[in-house]
Amino acid sequence: MPKFLLSLIFVCATTFVWAQDSQQEKLEQRKAQILQEIKDNEKMLQSVRKKEKSAVNEYLIQANKIKLKEKLINTTAKQEKVLSNDMYINQVQVNKLKKELAVLKEDYAKMILKSYKSRSEQSRAMFILSSESFLQAYKRAQYLKQYTNFRKNQGLEIQTKTAQLVDFNTKLDGQRKVKKKIIAENEKEKQGLEVEKKEQQKLVNALKKDKNKIAADIKSKQSESKRIDRQIDRLIREAIAEANRKAAAERAKANPGSTETKAPVSSSKIALTPEDKVLAADFKANRGRLPWPVEKGFISLGYGDQPHPLHPSITVHNSGVEITTEDGASARAVFAGEVSKVIVLSPVNKAVVIQHGDFFTVYQNLSSVSVSQGDKVSIKQNIGKVRTSGDTGKTIIKFLILQNTTNSDPENWLQNR
Numbered sequence: 001m002p003k004f005l006l007s008l009i010f011v012c013a014t015t016f017v018w019a020q021d022s023q024q025e026k027l028e029q030r031k032a033q034i035l036q037e038i039k040d041n042e043k044m045l046q047s048v049r050k051k052e053k054s055a056v057n058e059y060l061i062q063a064n065k066i067k068l069k070e071k072l073i074n075t076t077a078k079q080e081k082v083l084s085n086d087m088y089i090n091q092v093q094v095n096k097l098k099k100e101l102a103v104l105k106e107d108y109a110k111m112i113l114k115s116y117k118s119r120s121e122q123s124r125a126m127f128i129l130s131s132e133s134f135l136q137a138y139k140r141a142q143y144l145k146q147y148t149n150f151r152k153n154q155g156l157e158i159q160t161k162t163a164q165l166v167d168f169n170t171k172l173d174g175q176r177k178v179k180k181k182i183i184a185e186n187e188k189e190k191q192g193l194e195v196e197k198k199e200q201q202k203l204v205n206a207l208k209k210d211k212n213k214i215a216a217d218i219k220s221k222q223s224e225s226k227r228i229d230r231q232i233d234r235l236i237r238e239a240i241a242e243a244n245r246k247a248a249a250e251r252a253k254a255n256p257g258s259t260e261t262k263a264p265v266s267s268s269k270i271a272l273t274p275e276d277k278v279l280a281a282d283f284k285a286n287r288g289r290l291p292w293p294v295e296k297g298f299i300s301l302g303y304g305d306q307p308h309p310l311h312p313s314i315t316v317h318n319s320g321v322e323i324t325t326e327d328g329a330s331a332r333a334v335f336a337g338e339v340s341k342v343i344v345l346s347p348v349n350k351a352v353v354i355q356h357g358d359f360f361t362v363y364q365n366l367s368s369v370s371v372s373q374g375d376k377v378s379i380k381q382n383i384g385k386v387r388t389s390g391d392t393g394k395t396i397i398k399f400l401i402l403q404n405t406t407n408s409d410p411e412n413w414l415q416n417r
Contacts, residue, residue, distance in 0.1 A: 023082050061324065064298045066200060069193045076186045080179060087175045097164055218314055228345055228364070229319045236353060236360055236405060239340045241267040269404050270358045280357020283335050290334040290413045291380055293363055293399045297325035300396065303409040320362065320400035321410045327395050330382045331363045334414070339375045339383075352383050364398035 244265045272280060301322035308314040337356040344350055351364040354377060367387035371377060388395040401410045 061300075063200065064300065064324075066193065066196050069189060069196060073186060073189050073193065076182055076189065080182050080186065083175060083179050083182065087179070093164075094169060218308060218316060222317060225317070225319070228351075231345070232343065232351065232353070232362060232364075232400070233405060235341050235343060236402065237267040239353070239355070239360075240270045240404065241265050244271050247271045247273065272358055276357040278357075279337065280359055283337075283356040283359045286335065287413050289415055291332070292323065292414055293331055293334055293361075294323055294325040294329045294386060294397055295332070296329065297323045297397075299411060300324040303407075303411060319407050320364070320398050322396050322398050325386055325395050325397060327388050329386045329395060329397075331366055331384050331386055331397055333377045333379060333381045333383055334361055336376075336378050337361070339371050339373050339377060342369055342371070342373055349387060350384065354383075358404050360400075360402045360404075362398075362400035362402070364400070365396055 244267075248265060248271075270276070299321050301316065301318050303318055303321050305315055305317050308316050331352070333354055335354075335356050337354040339352060340355040340360065341353040342350065343353065345364070348367060349364075350366045350369050351362060352366065352369055352371060354361045354363075363383060365387050366384040369384040371381075371383045377383060386395055386397045399410050401408045401413055
């Protein structure tokens, strides 16, 4: 095989191995992240079990734990696959090096034997002296010098190839041990997953007995949720109208008698200032990259109309997402903006509305608030404490994103976890 082709194969193989190592590192980081999420989830689960107030909440946390375990198993399986591919490439390199070493050693042995037979200085001298001309003698001397250097270089190449072979074999041995460990971990997680699913099924069976009670509770909460949604919608419309009135007053001051300033004030679409346009564009550009409104947690109820996790025949509507978090968690702004409203929904339930151009983020179910209307907030700034329900023991923040008065699915805006 031409040397150029061999070099090309070696470069491609090296590049592939580097890519595999990089992928393995990313999978290891993802695995560590999932394990931390499982740990946080278990902490929340134990907290709920101690309070013994909500079997439904326990079911939701248990379901999320199962989901995380499945992610962990899939990630570990990907690790095993990447490692197997890496091992295959390394084995190809080992086989290649063995063949090259065999050829080199065979050539070297022949050369040593030939050199041994003509080892005397007299033979070498006669080889040069028997030349027919000075030029031929010079060329023969150069040949002997090159021959000696070639022998030396071939010996060094054998040493290098041998060292490479030892390194690849050592790496393969290490990879075999890692693969064995990964397979064992995956099997352990699968067994743990089966235990979790059995525990979940017990919860489901127990909760089925209380279907009528749960259905009545859902209906009551849906009515309360709709009432709050209407209140938030009204307050956002008021905020939009107020901002538009201020903008209209500024325009009227700048352009007296303009017909544009006499137009009706909209309460559904905000008239953006140049600064607001920049802020709205920045917010929109960060779709899928916004931090979560709480440091730890999982989405226990998604956006829109969907079947109840326990009773699929019951449809639940959600104008945002509900994120179950740990007791005492702080709510934080997902983006820089200005506090538009602080709403008291009940003596123990407050909400904060933050404006980002023509986008609004709403943080609902707060026990206390640490910001005021008109405050400028920065990304990840704490804005209050998430309320823990005294009836259910749940610590849930409801999070909404709207553009003007149109709701959007917050899950599409938040970073993947």
